[in-house]
Each structure stands twice: as structure tokens, then as C-alpha cells.
Amino acid sequence: MSGQRRTLQDLADAAGLSLAATSYALRGVRGSPATITRVRELAEELGYTVDPIARALASGRTGSVGVSGSLRDLWQQDLSVLLTRALRSQGSYATIADADADPEQERLIVEQFAAQRVDGALVSPVDPTAKYWRLLGPEVAVVAIGDALTARPGTGSVLFDNRYGVRAALAHLAGLGHRRIGLLAPALPSTPGRPAQVLAAEVASRLGVDLVEIAAPAATVDAVEVAAELLAAPQRPTGVFCLSDSLAFAVYRAAREMGLRLPDDLSVVGYDDHQLAALVDPGLTTMAWDEDAIVAAAVEQLAGPAEPAPLFRPELVVRGSTARPAT
Template sequence: MPQRKRATIREVAKATGLSPAAVSYALRGMQVSEETQRRVRRAAAELGYEADPIARALASGRTGMIGVLCGSLEDLWQQSLAVGIGRTLREKDHYALILDAAGDPDRESTLARQLRGVDGLIVQPVDPAAAFWAQLADSLPIVVIGDALKDARTAAEVVFDNHSGVTMSLEYLRAMGHRRVAVLTPTRAGTPDRPADRHVTDEAQRLGLEIEVVTCPQGLAPATEVARAILGGQDRPTAVFCFSDSIAYGVLMAANALDLHVPRDVSVMGYDDHPMSELLGLTSVNWNLDGIVQAAVRLVIAAADGTIRRRRITQEPFLRDRTSVGAV
């Protein structure tokens, strides 16, 4: 590679007859006179100088990069989340380093621990109960989305009121006359049940629902596999409640393949409400993606700047009633 050499701060200093320090200050609008600032800026522009972010990071201890560790990017909703966070961070002069745990707690642990050179971390945890979070949290400001981490002093939390989301879903299914419902929840190998999963069981009991909980990888193809087994068996449930829209899409695929009509033969309920769900008529629980993105980014930057201590924001869901759930 030819690798054209870029101008350094020293060359700008030479060109203006100033010291490198003065140039550094001038370009960031500190300490030096307006007049000199202009001179420096002009010289920098002429030389095509732009500060090397690496060197700057080493010296200043800040990189302008925020880690974004996603539970599983196979999930379209999380993809949207990541994209939104990336865009919003960029608007505030930061970069997103997007990482994918792929639903695997080990991978998550590895990624989180290897992570260095970022000013903060936004994470949607696979295993919020893992021990390493606490350790990580006091070397790095963390903003967590979804489930709060176990005894980690995170900088901020944007938690979902899954309790409420689960209750409204199950009550709705019950109201539509369903009694036997399958629950598809994302696989998290080696992770203890999430509070949300436990809550499903509790609520089902309260409502007199007969449920069968099955774990299922995110992603269309694998979810279709799993759903096929459930819908294809004898004694098929009248409804399937999926803990992500992506999984629900898999269920719709399987229903298609088995020539089952939704919602006549089987009802399907999603969770997250991805834009595509509108097109597919999937009834789902909406989590206000945009609000979450804005909040998470605002909080992580504030935390990196040290302008907040702790903060907790709770998201309330609402049920988006479409056509994939019918009365039995």
C-alpha cells in the first residue's frame, strides 16, 4: 500500500511558527487568542491535518468509542436497536463498536472482558446474573438495556417492564379464549431462567393457562425448525407466545409450511414489535425502540463524561393488536 503520509501536529506547528502544544490548544479552542486560532485552523486546513484519533486516545485516555454489546443480532429488533444506537452516537460525535454475543453467555463474557479502548458500554445482556459484570462495571461506565444486572453498579439502566409485558400478553391470549399455549423464549445456554421466564410460569398459573416453555435460537431458520416440531406434533397448542418478533416470524414460517392458517388454526403473538410485524399482521408487544435508543445514548455519553452518577429508566410496553391472534 502506498499509505500516503498524513500531516502531524508538529508540521502544523512549524508552519505557523508555534509550538505543538499551542496548536493542540488552538484546534480545540482553548487558551489561545482568537487570532492565533484562525491562523492555526487555516494552516491545518491547508496541510490537510486532522488529529490522529489513536494518538489522541492514548494521550487523553478517551477514544470516543462506545461498545454496543448485543444479546443476539440474529434478532431483527436488536439489529434495529444497534443500527439506531450507531446512528445516534454518530450524531453526537462518537463511534459505536457493535458486538454480538449471539445468545451465548460465554461469548458474551469473552467479548465483554476483552473489550478495551472504549469510553463506555451499552449492553443488552444475555446473562444479567453473570458475576463478571460487577467487576467490569467499576472499570467502565455501563448502560444496560433490558434486564438490570445483578449487583453491578451500572451507570444507568433502561429496564423493560417485562412483568407488565408478559401479563398483558397472557391476559390477552386468555381473553381470546386460549388455554393451551406454547411459549418460545430465546436460548441462553447455561443461563438461569430470566425473571421474565419465571413470570410467565407464574402468570400462566394465575390465569389457569396450560403452558409449555421451549427455548429457541433467535433467527428465522432455526426458529422455524423449533416451531415446526411444536405445531407439527399432535395435541398442538392453540396459541404460541414468542419472546421476540424474529422467533414469531419463524413460527409463521412453520405454520405456512404446515398449511396452518393464522390465526384460524393457530394464534401467534410476538414481542418487541419490529416494523415488519405491521406488514405481517403480527400482534406484538411494543417497546418504543426509538425512545430506548435515545435514552441509552444520552445516558452512556453522560456517564462517560462523568456527569451522572446513577439513573434508572423504566420502559412501559403497550400491546399492538393486529391479526395474528384470534379467538379459539
């Protein structure tokens, strides 16, 4: 077995003990002092090193933290990378899963995390009101990013001030003179309770704006067709507010395929300030979040939920994608 990593079975065979007895002796949990000493000396002679994951399992901890979000959304992709790096810096590793904006897929992910016995979970929930979050027991530290998990008491939260963000975005368009505005939301009919989407209708009513709501797939390419349907309507909106930059980029493509000029014929506002927002032409007007602070607050709460939950307010970044509507 030269050159191969020694296993616990190799050590057990050399010691003439069962796997369980060998493991107990290595950790000093059971066995006579002589047996414990003999097993540890044999381990040193064989060059056996304990698998850190196996040791973690034996201690009831895995060192793994589940990270869940809709990863076809560009901003959530970046957020998952930042969360993974932050966890790695603390000696944990991430198990990343794609909920794909689908509550049923999210339920399966929660079941998977429970089966894998993750120590914690950092989630950007598709359906924050779902009862399946209770499948993660109280021993699992769960932190929801964006929206609170209302059905799971004791969950940590990093909340987004969506009321401020939605109001700032719609007020920007209304202030430019837009009175018919499209709303693209990365949600399915089965998740109508997303706070930002609900707030948009309320804010639009107060601003005297006619809001045309439409659900779209989270992925940019898949959302182009939906965006095109919105722009082809007889009473086409003069502005579109997208609850993710990924959807805003889909509107860009749909508009150009239809011969519409941005912002002359159509104004577009996003909601993430993804790194591509400043690179597209024209630059995307959007709401920017402090990603580094959000990640730090989320990872910190794996040690215990904060009271009150931190609330992050976005900042309106005005670029070239918005202007007064054409006469």
C-alpha cells in the same frame, strides 16, 4: 510523500525528536517553549493533522462506545442502528458486537471492550446476572437495556416492564379462550434467569393457562425447526407467545409448512413490534416499545446512571394473528 497523509513519525524525523517527545510537544505537555513552538510550526509546514483517535488515546478516552446485543434478532438489529446514529450525533462512534444469544460469546465481547478501552458500553445482555460484566471497570460507563446488570454496581439501566408486557400478551390469548399456550424464548439452558421468561410461567399459572416453554435460537431461520417441533406435539398449543418477533416469524413459517392456518388453527403473539410485524400476513399481534425514547434514555445515561432507572411499558398492538381457538 506527496498526496500521502503525514504521520507523527514524519514530524518526529523532521524535528529530530523521539515520537514521545514530539507528541508531548504537540500537546504542550512537556518540552521547552522553544521546542513546543518549533514542533507546532513544523507540523503546520508539513500539513500534519492529529489523528483524533490517537489524540483520544493519549487523553485516556477513545471516543468509542461498545454496543452489544444478539444481532440475529431483528428488533435488536434495529435498536443497534438507532443507538449508532444517536452516538454519532454526539461525536462518538460505535463498536458493534454480536453476542448471538450466547453467554460465552458475550463474555468474550466484554473482554474485547475492556481491551479496546471503550469509553462506554450500551448492552442488551444475554445474561444480566453474569459476573463477567465486572471486567468493565468503574471508569467505563455501562448502560444495560432491558434488564439490569445485578452483578455490576453503578451500571446505568433502561428497564422494560416485562411483568406488564408478559401479562398483557398472555391475558390477550387467555381472554380469547386459549388454555394451552406455547412460549418460545430466545434463551439457552445456561441463561434460565431471564426475567421475562420467569415471569411468563408465573403469569400463566395465575391465568390458569397451561404453558409449554421451549428455548429457540434467536435467528428466525434457525428457529423454524424448533417451532415445528412445538406445533407437532400430540397436544399442540392453540396459541404461541414468542418473546421476540423474530421467533414469531419462525412460527409463521413452521405453521404454514405444516398446513396450519393463522389465526384459524393457531394464534401467535410477538414481543417487539418490529417493522415487519405490520407487513406479514396476517399482521402480527405483538407488544410495541417506544424505541426512540429507549435509545435517548440509554445514551443519556452514558453521562451517569439515572435514579431511579427509567422503566418502559410496552403497548399491546392487536392485529390479525390472534383469534378464538377452533372448537
